[in-house]
Amino acid sequence: MNAPLLIAGHGTADEAGAEQFRQFVKRVDGALGVPVAGGFIELSNPPIASAVDALLATGARRVAAVPLMLVAAGHAKGDIPASLARERQRHQELSFVYGRPLGPHPTILALLRERLAEISPTPATMVLLVGRGSTDPDANAEVARAARLLAETTPVAGVEYAFISLAAPGVPAGLERCRLLGAERIAVLPYFLFTGVLPRRVAAQAAAWSAETGVPVDTAEVIGDCDGLVSLVVERYEEALRGEARANCDACLYRIALPGHEHRVGAPQTPHDHPHDHAHPHSHAHPHGH
Template structure:
């Protein structure tokens, strides 16, 4: 039997964003010759236990899980593995192989360049890549890495980066940095897969700053539900099946005492409790 694919999403309070994820899962399902289900850690339906139930009802005992995350922050490192561990308790004999987060893969960089091209930047345009932001320094460094890789592969004046929450610089400070570097035009590029509360906030803050400063700011679209993204998820799925997925633990704050984050070493990872999730480890189906 082919190993089914579980696509694990973050979840959003924004219904349009949740629907984009669900449509994306259907797209992958149409491309992969194996059963596919998608579930969210929190905030949206269906929750991960429902997605696992759907795959198990087809007879699966082994599932490949791919975290649909651009950055390996707490969700990919902790919440999803913890929720999969809970599913193993809930279903006797169930096993998972776990794929890598998407990361600044060449496919993601190509999709970001596509979104950028849609707003027609010129060689004088400064790009501001805006990531989610995290309390995990390694996760924030991945956004910086994506910005650098874009700068090396895109004909623009430069690529700065900012974060919409939890980390500095915020969007206004990132835009100001571009202005101080001499930018006459700034292209804001959201480092997000689908729309949601935070991507909408990126646009609102960018527009407000532009109105105040009279500097031209154009906002690109999020990466979105597309075949390029689907091909990368399938690549991560195949890599997980081959047993090749590895986490980069060199600067993981759960393993290494980073200054200011020492208290997080060895912190137990617990799943988010989904508001609609009535599954308990002692209920075997």
């Protein structure tokens, strides 16, 4: 039997978003043919430790872990690898292979175009792709790359990008940029897998800006629990098992002294203390894992 799959998520204070993740794990489990478990690094149940315990109960001693993240920010680079290192301390017989985040893969771009089509854009519509935002410049650049790839492959007037937290431009500033570029109608496209506090905030800010300016704005749904997303997770799982998972470290702030971020080179990573996981009261520092 191939190694089972651990799907690692961030977690959310929004129970609907957490439930979408759990349902997606079940969808992958029904498609893959090996044991599959999902866990969160914080905020939601089940924690990663519980998911690992479930896979160990199947007799597994080698686990493939895939970070269910759209960009390679701190969670995929540090928090999840640190959590896996802690699980290896708890289970000395256990080993992991670690997959890549999802990234602006053609499957993700196709799913984004599907969500966009649901709100019926025209060739004159300007699109604003809104990501979570990060203190990692490399992660924010991935959102900009996804926006450009969409612009090159989608029959719309253009695709700009913005962030809902931690990075500029914010949603109102991104919408204003679209207006200044001549947009008479704007489609907001959340760059999120599942619903939650931040996607809801994106929709609220877009609606408020539209009401203030009079420019029509429609907000698409998040990517969501779907078969297309399953196919990409399976791809990331299989390449991890083959040892083909490779990260682009050319602009990683943990490896490269980017201006203004020099202090983060080689910084140790510690896992989040999950509120529902009482087996690990102390964190263990671990180098980032990509």
